[in-house]
Amino acid sequence: MRTRPHALTALATALLALAAAMALNYAFWWRDGRPQDIPDARTPRIKSASFSPYRAGQSPFGAPFTREQLEQDMAVAARHFSRIRTYSNTAQFAPVPELAQRHGLKVILGAWVGANLESNEKEIAGLIQAANAYPDTVERVVVGNEVLLRREITPELLIDYIRRVKAAVKQPVTYADVWEFWLKYPQVAREVDSITIHVLPYWENTPTPIDHVVEHMLEAHAEISRAYPGKPILIGEIGWPSAGRVRKGAVPGRVAQARFVRQIMNTAEDRGIDFNLFELFDEPWKFGQEGTVGGNWGIIDVDRDIKFPLTGPVSENPRWFEWFLGSSALAALLAGVALWRRPPQGFGRTALVCLTAQALATLLALSAGQSLRLAFGAMGVAGGALLTLGGATLCLLVLRELADLAAGGPGPRPLPPVIARLEALRSFRLNLRDPVSLIGLLDLVFGLAALALTFGLLVDPRYRDFRTEQFLPVAVFMLLRALATREAPRPMGSPREEWLLAGTFLVGAVAIPLMESLTNTAALAWGGTLLLLAAPWALSILRQRRALMQAG
Numbered sequence: 033m034r035t036r037p038h039a040l041t042a043l044a045t046a047l048l049a050l051a052a053a054m055a056l057n058y059a060f061w062w063r064d065g066r067p068q069d070i071p072d073a074r075t076p077r078i079k080s081a082s083f084s085p086y087r088a089g090q091s092p093f094g095a096p097f098t099r100e101q102l103e104q105d106m107a108v109a110a111r112h113f114s115r116i117r118t119y120s121n122t123a124q125f126a127p128v129p130e131l132a133q134r135h136g137l138k139v140i141l142g143a144w145v146g147a148n149l150e151s152n153e154k155e156i157a158g159l160i161q162a163a164n165a166y167p168d169t170v171e172r173v174v175v176g177n178e179v180l181l182r183r184e185i186t187p188e189l190l191i192d193y194i195r196r197v198k199a200a201v202k203q204p205v206t207y208a209d210v211w212e213f214w215l216k217y218p219q220v221a222r223e224v225d226s227i228t229i230h231v232l233p234y235w236e237n238t239p240t241p242i243d244h245v246v247e248h249m250l251e252a253h254a255e256i257s258r259a260y261p262g263k264p265i266l267i268g269e270i271g272w273p274s275a276g277r278v279r280k281g282a283v284p285g286r287v288a289q290a291r292f293v294r295q296i297m298n299t300a301e302d303r304g305i306d307f308n309l310f311e312l313f314d315e316p317w318k319f320g321q322e323g324t325v326g327g328n329w330g331i332i333d334v335d336r337d338i339k340f341p342l343t344g345p346v347s348e349n350p351r352w353f354e355w356f357l358g359s360s361a362l363a364a365l366l367a368g369v370a371l372w373r374r375p376p377q378g379f380g381r382t383a384l385v386c387l388t389a390q391a392l393a394t395l396l397a398l399s400a401g402q403s404l405r406l407a408f409g410a411m412g413v414a415g416g417a418l419l420t421l422g423g424a425t426l427c428l429l430v431l432r433e434l435a436d437l438a439a440g441g442p443g444p445r446p447l448p449p450v451i452a453r454l455e456a457l458r459s460f461r462l463n464l465r466d467p468v469s470l471i472g473l474l475d476l477v478f479g480l481a482a483l484a485l486t487f488g489l490l491v492d493p494r495y496r497d498f499r500t501e502q503f504l505p506v507a508v509f510m511l512l513r514a515l516a517t518r519e520a521p522r523p524m525g526s527p528r529e530e531w532l533l534a535g536t537f538l539v540g541a542v543a544i545p546l547m548e549s550l551t552n553t554a555a556l557a558w559g560g561t562l563l564l565l566a567a568p569w570a571l572s573i574l575r576q577r578r579a580l581m582q583a584g
Contacts, residue, residue, distance in 0.1 A: 042382055046371055049383035053390030054360045060394060061359075065352020067345030068287050073294040074301060076342065080140070081312035081331060082269065083109060083116035083128070088334055088408075091317035096124040103131055108336050109312055110135040117268065117308045119177050120144040121158040129166040138171045140268070140308065142208075145176035145193060147184040156193055163201040172204040173197060174228060174268070180209055180217060187217050194223045208268045211252045214259070221260050228268035229256055232310065234325075239282035242272070245292060246299050253305060264306070270296060271310035274339055275405055276325020277497050278554035284325055287348050290340035293331065297342075319408030323495040327408050355397050363393035366431065374439035381438040388512075392431055395505035396424050402501035419481070419502040426474040427509040429467050437516055444513050446521035447472045449576065450529035471513075475568075478506045479533050482565055486540035489558070493547065498558040507564035514568035520579050527576045530569045537566035 085105040090097050097105075102124065109116055117140035118128050132139045141162055143155035156175070163170045175194050179185055190207065198205045204225035211229035214221055221227060231252045233240035240248045249270060256265055272292035273284040293309065300307045311329050313336075318326030332338050340346045349355070367389035376382045403416025430444070437443040445468050448456075453472050456462040463469045482503055488496050541562035548555035 042371075042375060042379065045379040045382045046367065046386055049386035050364060050367060050390070052383075053363060053387050057360055057363070057390055057394055058356055061349075061352045061356040065347050065349035065355075067347050069345050070287065070291045071294055071298070072344070073297045073342040075297060078113050078293070078297065078309060078331065078342070079300070079306075080115035080117060080138075080308040081109075081113050082308060082310050083118055083312050084315055085313050086315050086317055088316045094317070099124075099127055102127060105313065105336070106131045106135050106137065108332060110137055112331070112338060113312065114138065115140065115171065115308070116312065117174070118142050119174075120155065121162050122154050126158065126162075129162045129169050133166055133169040137169070139166075139169055140172055140174060140266075141170045142174040142177060143193075143197075145179045145185065145190065146182070152185075152193070156197060160197060160200040163203050167202060170203055172206060172226065172266075173201060174206050174208050177208045178210065178213075178230070180213055180220070187220055191220060191223050194220070198223075198225070204264070206266065206268075211256055214256055218259070221263065224263075226264035226266055227256060227260060228266045229253070230269040230310075231267055232269060232271060234272060234279060234282045234284070239279040241281035242283065242288045242292060245272070246295050249296065249299070250303070267300075267305065267307040269310040270307055271329050273325045273328045274330075275328040277323060277495075278548075278552050280549040281551045283553070284328065285348055286339055287346050289331075290346040293340075294342065316408045319406075319412060321495070324406055324408075324497050326495070355401065359393040359397040360390070362396070363390035366393060366428075370431065370435035374436055374441070376435070376438035377440045385435055385438050388431065388434060392427050392505065392509065395501075395508060396420070396427070398501040399423055399505055402499065406497065406499075416502070419499070422474055422477065423502065423505045426471060426478070427505050429471050430509040430513045432467070434512060434516060442519070444468075444517045446517055446519055446575070447475065447572070449521075449527055449572075450476060450533075451527075454529075475506070475510055478503065479565070479569070482562070483533060483536055486536055486544070486562065489544050490540060490547070493544075498554045500554070500557045500561050503565065504561050507561050510568045511564050514571045520582070521572070521575050522579065527573050530573050530576070534566045534569035534573060537562040537569070541566065 085097055085102060086092070087097060087101065089095055106128075115138040116128075116132065118125055119142040121128070121141055121143060129139055129141065141159060143152075143159040145152050145155060159173055159175070163173050175197050176190055179190060180187060194205055194207060206224045206226045206228045207220055208228035208230060211231055214227055214229060229252065231249050233245045233248050249267065253265060253267065272289045274286045274289040276284045278284070296307060296309070299305070309331065311331075313332050314327055314330035314334050316327045316334055330339075363386075367386045370385050370389060371382065376385055399420045403420045406416050407413045433444040447468065453462075453476050456469070457473070462473060464473070485496070485499060489498070541559040544562075545552065545555045545559045550556070
């Protein structure tokens with residue numbers, strides 16, 4: 033008769049612990065997704081944005097968009113913008129002036145100029161033809177975009193193109209480049225009717241934090257005005273990404289992008305500055321060249337939904353409540369299975385199992401969220417699925433071991449040294465039915481993946497993402513497993529491979545935040561994740577050394 037009150041008390045403890053865990057989980061997701069108040073834009077429409085409507089699987093170097101898709105996207109643009117800017121006028125972009133006229137949009141029409149002189153001639157001819165055919169729609173023409181920055185042609189050839197276009201069209205003729213380059217080429221400035229500058233505070237050599245972007249824009253505009261008094265200036269590209277890696281104090285985000293756009297709109301209206309946002313749509317193909325941030329500059333996402341309103345609060349994660357419900361339900365399922373399999377000994381351990389289950393569910397939700405953000409192209413989808421599902425498998429196996437320990441079991445068994453795992457793989461003797469062998473394999477895979485990413489962030493970091501959320505579940509649960517392991521390992525020589533992993537992670541944990549600057553919160557978070565990843569390997573080295581000393 034005593035077991036029934038005990039069971040009821042254990043159930044009440046589990047429910048209370050789950051409720052507390054879910055409350056913490058709710059607070060976590062609410063903090064991420066709560067609506068944030070930012071100043072409203074004073075005008076209901078955005079003046080202008082760059083128009084490159086490439087959808088998933090399309091790119092300038094691969095599959096083109098169709099005319100039907102172009103017309104659909106032109107209708108989307110017309111709902112939110114008054115003008116668009118293009119960078120090319122041939123091939124799939126040829127119908128742009130016609131469709132823009134139909135939808136009441138003005139066009140800043142571009143000719144893409146590069147190292148291919150034959151292609152340049154087609155672009156110049158198409159630019160002249162379209163400008164003359166649609167004089168009321170094409171507001172101005174742009175001969176070349178950052179071609180001097182890319183060093184693909186000489187200033188003299190660019191000037192020749194500009195003169196030819198000026199002689200053939202009535203619209204103002206300009207060239208577009210980053211604002212500093214206009215100071216290097218005054219001979220080009222003398223030839224154009226107006227100057228088109230690019231001001232991208234996130235991408236500049238010294239990234240500008242969101243709090244100072246308006247000041248930076250005004251300084252760049254003023255410097256060009258002083259250099260070329262009387263020349264009209266268009267800020268041809270200015271924008272902020274809604275997702276991607278942090279660069280020093282420049283933090284991408286949906287709220288940051290909304291704040292940026294509203295500030296630029298209001299400041300431009302106050303100062304009489306002409307501007308064009310970069311850009312109208314997200315371009316998934318840029319992920320392969322610039323990482324996550326490259327595909328997230330659009331005001332409108334790949335599903336053709338605007339990311340934020342121009343007035344009212346904005347949420348960083350509008351679907352935060354769904355993530356909360358999903359992670360809470362997963363935690364309840366994991367805790368229920370663990371408690372049903374082997375009830376823990378004591379109420380404290382029952383509560384600990386429930387809290388651990390919630391921690392795992394939340395970490396896996398974060399991992400899935402990052403994998404979805406990085407899911408550009410087949411490689412992005414496959415990589416995200418492997419990291420999230422592989423991490424989930426490893427962590428679930430560890431959770432099972434920890435639950436058994438809470439129920440009075442012996443706890444996790446030591447993992448074999450890396451050299452033994454590699455030898456088992458080489459000789460096809462790895463027993464994946466054994467949970468410890470499977471944990472060892474997955475642990476090694478994640479260790480090598482983190483090693484490669486850390487090396488990349490040390491030698492070529494500009495376009496690499498900090499994949500903290502994808503590695504954090506493994507880092508946390510492998511550390512918990514290492515701390516819970518009491519059985520001594522079998523001595524097996526010098527742990528060189530463990531030294532390589534632990535040493536690289538420790539170096540990366542210090543060097544990467546220092547390289548990125550200590551204001552880069554994402555770099556600090558990755559450094560912390562590397563410390564968590566290094567700890568189990570360091571413990572393994574210490575335990576191996578102790579086992580060898582005892583054996584000797």
